[in-house]
Amino acid sequence: MKKLLALAISLSFGFAAAPALAQNSQQSKMTTCNEQAKGKTGDDRRAFMKQCLSARASAKAGTQQEKMTLCNKEAAGKTGDDRRAFMSECLRKKS
Structure with missing residues (x-):
């Protein structure tokens, strides 16, 4: 019972932290863009x-999900082994 309670508590903190991380990411992006916009x-x-x-899409894509989205768009029309090879190479380049 104690293990179940501890698991429930740790999961609730984990889910609460996710929006904070996303907000932090957006805040850092805003800070970076503001610095680059000086003088404008x-x-x-x-x-x-x-x-x-x-x-x-930047020189280095951000999250794994963004990388997958970009590579999936570029892989349109490819199938089977060609698609797997392309996706593997594309994801390696984007990291």
């Missing part, structure tokens, strides 16, 4: 911030 004003700044905050 008005419409130029708004356009830059919009592009910067919505950027998904």
